Amino acid sequence: MKVEKADVVIIGAGNAALCAALAAKDAGANPVVLETAPQSERGGNTFFVAGSSRWVYNDIDDIQQVMDLTEEELRTVDFGTYTREDYLEDMGRLTQYRCDPDLTETLVDNSREALVWMKSKGVKFAPMYKGQSQKIDGRIKFFGGQICMFWGGGPELTAALFNAAEAHDIPIHYETTAVSLVTKGGAVSGVVVEQGGETREIQADAVVLASGGFQSNAEMRTRYLGPGYDLAKVRGTQHNNGGGITMALDIGAMPWGHWSGAHAVGWDMNAPPFGDRVVGDGFQKHSYIFSIMVNANGERFVDEGADFRNFTYAKYGHVVQQQPGMFAWQVFDAKVDELLRDEYRIRQVTKVTADSLEELAAKLDGVDADGFLRTVHEYNAAVRQDVPFNPVIKDGRGTDGLAVAKSNWANTIDTPPFQAYAVTCGLTFTFGGVRIDTDGGVIHRTGKRIPGLYAAGEMIGGLFYFNYPSGSGLVAGAVFGRIAGANAARHADNRRADPT
Numbered sequence: 001m002k003v004e005k006a007d008v009v010i011i012g013a014g015n016a017a018l019c020a021a022l023a024a025k026d027a028g029a030n031p032v033v034l035e036t037a038p039q040s041e042r043g044g045n046t047f048f049v050a051g052s053s054r055w056v057y058n059d060i061d062d063i064q065q066v067m068d069l070t071e072e073e074l075r076t077v078d079f080g081t082y083t084r085e086d087y088l089e090d091m092g093r094l095t096q097y098r099c100d101p102d103l104t105e106t107l108v109d110n111s112r113e114a115l116v117w118m119k120s121k122g123v124k125f126a127p128m129y130k131g132q133s134q135k136i137d138g139r140i141k142f143f144g145g146q147i148c149m150f151w152g153g154g155p156e157l158t159a160a161l162f163n164a165a166e167a168h169d170i171p172i173h174y175e176t177t178a179v180s181l182v183t184k185g186g187a188v189s190g191v192v193v194e195q196g197g198e199t200r201e202i203q204a205d206a207v208v209l210a211s212g213g214f215q216s217n218a219e220m221r222t223r224y225l226g227p228g229y230d231l232a233k234v235r236g237t238q239h240n241n242g243g244g245i246t247m248a249l250d251i252g253a254m255p256w257g258h259w260s261g262a263h264a265v266g267w268d269m270n271a272p273p274f275g276d277r278v279v280g281d282g283f284q285k286h287s288y289i290f291s292i293m294v295n296a297n298g299e300r301f302v303d304e305g306a307d308f309r310n311f312t313y314a315k316y317g318h319v320v321q322q323q324p325g326m327f328a329w330q331v332f333d334a335k336v337d338e339l340l341r342d343e344y345r346i347r348q349v350t351k352v353t354a355d356s357l358e359e360l361a362a363k364l365d366g367v368d369a370d371g372f373l374r375t376v377h378e379y380n381a382a383v384r385q386d387v388p389f390n391p392v393i394k395d396g397r398g399t400d401g402l403a404v405a406k407s408n409w410a411n412t413i414d415t416p417p418f419q420a421y422a423v424t425c426g427l428t429f430t431f432g433g434v435r436i437d438t439d440g441g442v443i444h445r446t447g448k449r450i451p452g453l454y455a456a457g458e459m460i461g462g463l464f465y466f467n468y469p470s471g472s473g474l475v476a477g478a479v480f481g482r483i484a485g486a487n488a489a490r491h492a493d494n495r496r497a498d499p500t
């Protein structure tokens with residue numbers, strides 16, 4: 001089916017795009033969604049998410065606006081609070097205080113409301129107990145500010161969003177790739193698309209770009225993230241090639257944010273080059289806080305226990321990328337086996353086990369065995385045995401006197417069976433993108449808005465630098481997608497009223 005003209009054209013069909021489409025529809029427009037992927041690969045990175053979400057809640061009433069809790073949960077779970085100040089502080093601290101203050105405030109202040117709105121569209125939420133809470137004295141206590149997940153993870157979130165789009169009569173054109181923007185008198189007036197081998201123009205009163213970052217484009221990765229990133233693995237969709245960003249820059253949009261930065265995690269060494277729709281995020285290996293990580297020299301290279309996983313996992317992929325051969329092994333002993341997350345127990349895992357450290361050393365592919373044994377002995381001798389181990393707080397059980405300290409959750413590696421997992425860098429999404437204002441409007445290099453052009457999701461710059469607080473990507477996509485869609489609809493409406 002060919003579309004020639006629409007009041008609002010949305011580029012992409014992931015979380016941000018579908019939120020934009022639904023919001024545009026709510027605001028009275030008839031949006032059309034263009035998606036480069038075939039229907040069988042729809043959902044973009046959104047399909048691959050675990051589903052964690054980070055948003056502001058001050059009390060149980062706030063929480064119940066988003067999640068339906070049982071009587072038992074109300075009685076036995078301590079959800080704590082995550083205030084506006086907590087979220088702002090986490091964004092500031094993790095981005096080295098570089099995050100754009102206006103965009104960050106918009107994200108934080110609209111975070112809960114965006115989820116309540118998504119719930120009204122059929123998206124479901126549930127408490128995220130795994131990895132975020134612990135039972136203490138009969139009560140479940142959350143730590144780390146993240147209590148909620150999109151129910152069913154990426155597949156269910158994607159299904160709910162597409163169902164909502166269908167229920168709102170929003171057409172989605174698959175295998176339709178936006179290649180450039182058309183302008184008239186400085187305003188965006190359409191999109192050139194490739195569809196079925198044909199290149200043609202779709203006229204539009206407003207366009208929302210929500211087509212993801214450039215992580216799936218090896219050339220752009222290398223150009224912006226640096227040498228070696230052409231070899232990095234991509235955790236999600238192969239379709240986020242930076243096309244939307246390039247299109248916007250081509251008509252003068254201002255580049256914004258951390259162009260040499262990206263969200264990157266420790267990811268199975270033998271994972272495929274792009275995400276696997278069955279394994280999902282199972283290739284991640286996020287219990288490293290209880291491990292020591294060693295490189296090809298058998299040396300530790302990072303403080304595995306610097307902070308909760310929520311606040312380090314998105315930057316440690318880069319640290320692994322910088323190691324010789326771009327890999328590391330996470331090493332655990334039997335004492336922490338029960339703390340390992342589910343992803344360590346999948347079938348598609350690069351794992352070795354051994355009953356002695358010497359046997360393990362010989363099995364760590366690519367690692368200097370003597371160097372590894374030396375590292376373990378030095379590390380074991382440095383662990384502060386006088387401080388009790390407690391996985392739910394930053395317990396301060398660190399190491400003494402090592403060149404690379406471990407600050408929390410340090411345990412000796414001495415109890416067989418030993419197990420080790422090989423990881424490399426897995427890129428999630430890139431941080432550099434286009435500049436938008438708090439209305440979702442794309443800003444021109446001159447500092448003025450480009451009339452008729454809006455953007456949301458991974459492809460906006462300015463929110464994340466160096467690092468990322470877990471659960472912020474989907475919420476940011478929902479917040480800015482919703483804003484962009486509503487304002488695109490208003491713009492289209494004004495344009496129809498005054499076409500000059």
Ligand SMILES: Cc1cc2nc3c(=O)[nH]c(=O)nc-3n(C[C@H](O)[C@H](O)[C@H](O)COP(=O)(O)OP(=O)(O)OC[C@H]3O[C@@H](n4cnc5c(N)ncnc54)[C@H](O)[C@@H]3O)c2cc1C
Pocket residue numbers: 011012013014015016017034035036037042043044045046047048049050051052053176177178179210211212213235236237239240241242243244275280281428429456457458459470471472473474475477
């Ligand atoms: C393995 C994994 C786990 C994650 N877990 C979480 C999590 O638990 N919580 C969280 O908050 N975030 C998580 N994220 C991050 C999250 O996926 C993203 O922040 C979010 O989904 C991005 O949404 P988006 O709409 O911007 O992009 P996407 O969902 O990627 O959508 C972009 C769409 O644009 C399409 N497209 C690209 N170029 C074009 C073009 N030229 N023309 C037409 N269409 C185009 C793509 O095919 C794609 O469908 C995870 C990511 C991955 C990969």
